[in-house]
Amino acid sequence: xxxxxxxxxxxxxxxxxxxxxxxxxxxxxxxxxxxxxxxxxxxxxxxxxxxxxxxxxxxxxxxxxxxxxxxxxxxxxxxxxxxxxxxxxxxxxxxxxxxxxxxxxxxxxxxxxxxxxxxxxxxxxxxxxxxxxxxxxxxxxxxxxxxxxxxxxxxxxxxxxxxxxxxxxxxxxxxxxxxxxxxxxxxxxxxxxxxxxxxxxxxxxxxxxxxxxxxxxxxxxxxxxxxxxxxxxxxxxxxxxxxxxxxxxxxxxxxxxxxxxxxxxxxxxxxxxxxxxxxxxxxxxxxxxxxxxxxxxxxxxxxxxxxxxxxxxxxxxxxxxxxxxxxxxxxxxxxxxxxxxxxxxxxxxxxxxxxxxxxxxxxxxxxxxxxxxxxxxxxxxxxxxxxxxxxxxxxxxxxxxxxxxxxxxxxxxxxxxxxxxxxx
Amino acid sequence: xxxxxxxxxxxxxxxxxxxxxxxxxxxxxxxxxxxxxxxxxxxxxxxxxxxxxxxxxxxxxxxxxxxxxxxxxxxxxxxxxxxxxxxxxxxxxxxxxxxxxxxxxxxxxxxxxxxxxxxxxxxxxxxxxxxxxxxxxxxxxxxxxxxxxxxxxxxxxxxxxxxxxxxxxxxxxxxxxxxxxxxxxxxxxxxxxxxxxxxxxxxxxxxxxxxxxxxxxxxxxxxxxxxxxxxxxxxxxxxxxxxxxxxxxxxxxxxxxxxxxxxxxxxxxxxxxxxxxxxxxxxxxxxxxxxxxxxxxxxxxxxxxxxxxxxxxxxxxxxxxxxxxxxxxxxxxxxxxxxxxxxxxxxxxxxxxxxxxxxxxxxxxxxxxxxxxxxxxxxxxxxxxxxxxxxxxxxxxxxxxxxxxxxxxxxxxxxxxxxxxxxx
Numbered sequence: 001x002x003x004x005x006x007x008x009x010x011x012x013x014x015x016x017x018x019x020x021x022x023x024x025x026x027x028x029x030x031x032x033x034x035x036x037x038x039x040x041x042x043x044x045x046x047x048x049x050x051x052x053x054x055x056x057x058x059x060x061x062x063x064x065x066x067x068x069x070x071x072x073x074x075x076x077x078x079x080x081x082x083x084x085x086x087x088x089x090x091x092x093x094x095x096x097x098x099x100x101x102x103x104x105x106x107x108x109x110x111x112x113x114x115x116x117x118x119x120x121x122x123x124x125x126x127x128x129x130x131x132x133x134x135x136x137x138x139x140x141x142x143x144x145x146x147x148x149x150x151x152x153x154x155x156x157x158x159x160x161x162x163x164x165x166x167x168x169x170x171x172x173x174x175x176x177x178x179x180x181x182x183x184x185x186x187x188x189x190x191x192x193x194x195x196x197x198x199x200x201x202x203x204x205x206x207x208x209x210x211x212x213x214x215x216x217x218x219x220x221x222x223x224x225x226x227x228x229x230x231x232x233x234x235x236x237x238x239x240x241x242x243x244x245x246x247x248x249x250x251x252x253x254x255x256x257x258x259x260x261x262x263x264x265x266x267x268x269x270x271x272x273x274x275x276x277x278x279x280x281x282x283x284x285x286x287x288x289x290x291x292x293x294x295x296x297x298x299x300x301x302x303x304x305x306x307x308x309x310x311x312x313x314x315x316x317x318x319x320x321x322x323x324x325x326x327x328x329x330x331x332x333x334x335x336x337x338x339x340x341x342x343x344x345x346x347x348x349x350x351x352x353x354x355x356x357x358x359x360x361x362x363x364x365x366x367x368x369x370x371x372x373x374x375x376x377x378x379x380x381x382x383x384x385x386x387x388x389x390x391x392x393x394x395x396x397x398x399x400x401x402x403x404x405x406x407x408x409x410x411x412x413x414x415x416x417x418x419x420x421x422x423x424x
Numbered sequence: 425x426x427x428x429x430x431x432x433x434x435x436x437x438x439x440x441x442x443x444x445x446x447x448x449x450x451x452x453x454x455x456x457x458x459x460x461x462x463x464x465x466x467x468x469x470x471x472x473x474x475x476x477x478x479x480x481x482x483x484x485x486x487x488x489x490x491x492x493x494x495x496x497x498x499x500x501x502x503x504x505x506x507x508x509x510x511x512x513x514x515x516x517x518x519x520x521x522x523x524x525x526x527x528x529x530x531x532x533x534x535x536x537x538x539x540x541x542x543x544x545x546x547x548x549x550x551x552x553x554x555x556x557x558x559x560x561x562x563x564x565x566x567x568x569x570x571x572x573x574x575x576x577x578x579x580x581x582x583x584x585x586x587x588x589x590x591x592x593x594x595x596x597x598x599x600x601x602x603x604x605x606x607x608x609x610x611x612x613x614x615x616x617x618x619x620x621x622x623x624x625x626x627x628x629x630x631x632x633x634x635x636x637x638x639x640x641x642x643x644x645x646x647x648x649x650x651x652x653x654x655x656x657x658x659x660x661x662x663x664x665x666x667x668x669x670x671x672x673x674x675x676x677x678x679x680x681x682x683x684x685x686x687x688x689x690x691x692x693x694x695x696x697x698x699x700x701x702x703x704x705x706x707x708x709x710x711x712x713x714x715x716x717x718x719x720x721x722x723x724x725x726x727x728x729x730x731x732x733x734x735x736x737x738x739x740x741x742x743x744x745x746x747x748x749x750x751x752x753x754x755x756x757x758x759x760x761x762x763x764x765x766x767x768x769x770x771x772x773x774x775x776x777x778x779x780x781x782x783x784x785x786x787x788x789x790x791x792x793x794x795x796x797x798x799x800x801x802x803x804x805x806x807x808x809x810x811x812x813x814x815x816x817x818x819x820x821x822x823x824x825x826x827x828x829x830x831x832x833x834x835x836x837x838x839x840x841x842x843x844x845x846x847x848x
Contacts, residue, residue: 013518015523016535018534018694018740020704023707025513036516037518041507046508046512049516058512060511061710083464086488088480092473095437095440110442111440112446115540126580147707147708154705156550157554159553160558165583257710278446279446281578281738283446283571286486289449312553
């Protein structure tokens with residue numbers, strides 16, 4: 001399994017990029033052996049710059065919902081690109097996509113578009129504060145809502161004032177939520193909830209219906225906005241919005257990642273009561289109205305709904321989960337699998353440093369399966385039963401504790417000369 | 425000049441988008457008669473959804489540096505798209521583009537990439553604060569540095585704490601800058617300067633060498649970072665960085681808009697002394713490492729340098745400026761033309777409500793020339809002498825105060841049935 005090109009690029013990057021790479025795609029946060037640089041993708045497969053092929057369970061950390069190079073999405077994007085992308089105003093795709101979001105999202109009366117998930121969560125806070133004239137925002141401890149100064153998980157280069165009006169609660173803990181609301185007093189602007197609890201490195205939790213309903217009640221009583229962060233979960237849990245599964249509708253939802261199948265797009269949807277406030281805030285970006293990502297978004301929704309992507313990713317995720325559970329039992333290696341099956345997380349018991357997770361995922365990686373040892377993963381419409389079963393062959397090696405030495409890869413098919421090496 | 429499709433889209437948008445449109449592309453901020461929705465672009469021309477053709481002096485508010493559908497850029501993007509865009513890690517384009525920025529930007533030792541101009545300016549603040557451990561940031565009064573809570577020009581939905589550590593100075597006013605530095609005391613993290621003064625609706629100003637040098641000195645004395653906001657000006661004033669024109673190098677520069685010719689990309693460049701701080705902050709976005717925009721960025725730089733885009737846009741801007749000046753003198757209508765010729769601004773004397781500007785630009789618009797009455801405009805590599813001279817025929821009507829009634833358009837060529845009406 002060659003990594004020569006990856007090493008060369010890392011050496012070059014070390015000179016011109018701080019730390020060689022930053023952010024969530026930094027391979028330094030993964031076990032040794034993971035590639036940093038990628039060459040291409042097709043369906044649910046990715047190839048690194050050394051031509052190693054992987055069945056991909058990260059899906060670009062979410063965006064790849066339908067598979068790389070989905071023909072309907074790429075054709076829609078290509079047609080829009082042939083007309084124009086970034087112009088002096090939006091294209092008709094802007095209106096068409098806003099209409100589709102409103103028609104599809106259970107709570108949504110209007111839409112604003114952005115580029116980053118962080119843009120969307122930040123816009124939600126601005127709308128809530130503009131609407132209420134209040135300042136306090138409740139967020140769950142350790143929840144990830146983006147990487148602006150108010151929310152970045154590594155608080156470097158920020159000031160205390162960036163978080164002066166945040167109050168923390170514990171996800172699914174009604175008493176802690178009530179205490180946080182009490183702390184906000186008459187100054188509560190919003191409660192922010194992730195669609196489900198998907199904090200790095202700890203077991204995931206679906207929202208309990210009681211917690212979701214209580215959050216809704218508390219917002220209604222205070223005149224505050226209930227903000228649902230759908231950036232991670234959106235389009236994989238429920239087509240109408242993730243909390244349709246618990247019968248609770250938010251006032252604002254933040255969307256990004258999968259909504260345009262990898263084309264850069266984010267959105268905020270909101271209820272009519274917040275429409276006027278949404279006209280008063282001023283946020284914008286040079287590329288937020290670009291037509292290509294919106295054309296891709298329209299096609300993504302068309303395909304997602306026509307082919308029941310939610311049902312598919314849940315079924316494929318469940319098949320993977322069942323297979324892992326069987327291997328875990330067979331090998332006597334306890335694992336915890338939590339959260340929606342479509343966004344699976346696998347953690348090992350007694351593994352505070354994720355060392356077992358590292359062994360497990362590196363063994364799978366060597367056999368052509370790209371997993372993550374402590375972040376939730378993602379299924380796509382492109383994952384087939386055959387892909388899942390093929391991946392389970394690879395995971396078996398990692399879970400086999402009685403055979404700690406490496407077995408040869410099941411196949412060399414993932415180590416091949418790349419088809420294209422010419423740099424751009 | 426039909427606007428039927430534009431009106432239909434506005435009616436639809438009014439239902440699903442707060443206020444029908446938001447942000448800098450909201451046509452509500454333009455005189456009546458301007459289209460809101462656009463169909464396509466080619467070179468320096470854009471077509472609205474009713475098929476009206478315009479010679480475009482806004483260039484998508486900056487991003488269109490080389491002309492819409494520049495073949496080199498679009499081919500590079502198409503080739504990368506065929507491989508992959510948003511993957512589990514960056515592509516080799518990431519490293520190649522970082523290397524190009526470092527080679528090209530006079531001060532730059534390293535690069536971080538983002539999507540929005542606001543991302544870039546915010547990252548600059550975070551790096552400066554992480555490096556210095558200090559909080560105060562100096563910004564010029566009325567300067568636009570993005571639309572996050574700390575900088576949005578319309579402070580709705582924000583809290584006072586979002587701006588707790590901003591101190592204001594007056595651009596090009598050394599005494600005010602010194603006073604602001606004194607106010608920061610021992611807590612100065614950064615001085616932020618726009619590449620030139622380009623505040624909405626007032627005369628632009630190039631930086632004086634004395635002001636730029638003093639800003640540099642004050643940062644050096646305080647151990648603070650000098651941040652240059654190149655989002656607006658970058659790639660149109662000087663290839664190596666806009667303050668090369670005054671012989672002053674920043675510690676950090678924020679780039680976006682034109683750097684990938686309309687593909688969504690932003691970047692921060694910095695000096696070695698800030699590299700370690702840049703590894704400590706945590707900012708990221710789902711699409712920040714996307715290969716397509718980086719391939720477009722590489723091609724944009726290649727073309728920009730090979731064809732001296734800076735020289736071209738300055739020459740075309742100067743030809744336009746000279747023509748406007750001649751018309752102004754001829755018709756006895758004083759105008760003020762300020763800032764770099766490549767980013768021209770035309771304001772009228774005694775025009776506090778921009779009513780003269782509105783008449784001028786609407787007359788030009790009716791004759792197929794898209795101008796802005798109070799925001800700086802942008803030239804591109806695609807603007808030819810013929811385009812400028814054709815535009816000057818149109819502006820003559822707007823400047824002719826003795827003939828306030830509308831003359832017939834010089835040509836009907838800009839009112840045509842669009843070639844493509846099929847949505848998507």
